[in-house]
Amino acid sequence: MGLTDLKIRKAQPKDKDYRLTDGEGLFLQVNAKGGKWWRFRYRFEGKERLLSLGTYPDVSLADARERRHQARAMVANGLDPSGERKRTKEIKAELKANCFENIAREWHKHMVGNKVWSADHAATILTRLEKDVFPWIGHKPISEVAAKDIRAILDRVRSRGVIETARRVRTILGQIYTFAIATDRANYDISAGFKGYLPPTSKTRKHMASVTDPKELAPLLRAIDAYQGGLVAQSALKLLPMLFVRPGELRHMEWAEIDFETAEWNIPGAKMKMGQPHLVPLSQQAIDVLKEIKPLTGHGRYVFPSTRSFFRCMSDNTINASFRRMGFDSGTIVGHGFRATARTILDEILGFRPDLIEHQLAHAVRDPNGRAYNRTAFLAQRKEMMQVWSDYLDGLKAGAKILPFRKTSKE
Structure with missing residues (x-):
């Protein structure tokens, strides 16, 4: 006779597992701890x-x-x-492994592991994915993401009035699909069809506002020295034109990276735009600024900590906001603009070799065989250049005679 619910409920555990048979291969196995498991016994291919x-x-x-x-x-x-x-479990596991979010995170980890990006850029990419992409298609197998899904993502970002961000999201999607194709998880890039979907932007590249005329640079430097916004912000503003690094690199400067004996700042590759470590020679003026602020922030990690927490570096808006408070608008100068200032004046007025300048700007500079120079290349010449540059800036502030731009062969 077959089982009944009453018989099953009354079945009690014994010293050993035992079975209650229902028929046609179905039985209930009662184990010694009281668990009751359904089993089906059958024969297939003689086994x-x-x-x-x-x-x-x-x-x-x-x-x-x-x-x-x-x-x-x-x-x-x-x-x-x-x-x-x-087989069904394997298919489900494969679909889960090949969902868009898993592949995107694998791609992101691959790029970070190969030091393709700086830490800040990697964080920005992941934030865009988590905010604008994963909530909508992250759970879908990448092979099931449709054109309408991509269009909806781009339209959603575009609706916030940030077409350039929508363009960057589309670029990120394309890179993820390229990775998926290379790792045999996709056959084609469905986002490629949206290259012309977003409205075009101006073909004229917008350069960072900068001051390249020494006559205009002198009052800006004097305004920085007179800035009353606090020692941390003032010290950062003083160092920025001297070192002409990217503002993000300066904000993340740590005391452990400063070598006062060799007068060098060693920036890890994870903090650099190109992912390669960079060495910045420190002039005597730069050392003096750092020694002045060390009693205030030297017990913490960052040279320029946030006003809210010594465990974080200063805000990315602090430098540009300081310029606005000094009366310089964004069309005149931004923190990044001092790179163009140094590149122009070091070359056209002070006569330093362009390759030394580009190397100090952390741009890719290659030897005659096409190999990238390491971070210590031309260190003696770069140290001299950085000291001359700081001395030149001091001269401008003091009202020294302004040297004219050198004439080029085309003039």
Whole structure:
């Protein structure tokens, strides 16, 4: 006779596991701890096999019989229920592994591991994905993401009035698809069809506002020296034109990176735009600024900590906001603009070799064989250049005679 719910409920554990048979291969196994498991015994290709059908009472007697019926039908049609279940699990696992978010995070980890990006850029990329992409298509297998999904993402970002961000999101999507294709998880880049979808921007590249005329630079330097916004902000403003690094690199300067004995600042590759470590020679003027602020912030990690927490560096808006408070608008100068200032004056007025300047700007400079120079290349010449540059800036502030731009061969 078959089982009944009453008989199953009354079944008590014994010293050893035992079975209650229902018929046609279905039985309930009661283990010594009181657990009750449904099992279906069948033969396939001459071998006896067992298929788990769940536990009682989660799976009722009626449900267990229905599952037995389905399994018997599969066997009758030449299919192995255990094999089909395993195959279904593998398909689900593969779909989960190939969902867009998993592949995107794998791509992001690959780029970070190969030091393609700076730490800040990597964080920005991940934030864009988590904000604008993952909530909408992250759970989908990458092969099931449709054109309408990509269009909806771009339209959503564009609706915030930031077309350039939408362009960058589309670029990120394309890079993820390229990675997926290379790792055999996708056959084509569905985002490629949206290259002309977003409105075009001006073909004229907008350069960072900068001051390249010494006559205009002198009052700006004097205004920085007179700035009353606090020692941390003032010290950062003083160092920026001397070192002409990117503002983000200056904000993240740490005391552990400063070597006062060699007068050098060693920036790790993770903080650099190109992912390569960089060495900045420190002039005597730069050393003096750092020694002045060290009693205030030297006990912490960052040279220029946030006003809210010494565990974070200063805000990315502090430098430009300081210029605005001094009366210089964004069309006149931004923090990044001192790089153009140094590049122009060091070359056209002070006569330093362009390759030395580009190397100090952390741009890719290659030797005659096409190999990139290491961070210590031309260190003696660069130290001399950085000292001359600081002396020149001091001269401008003091009202020294301004040297004219050198005439080029084209003039």
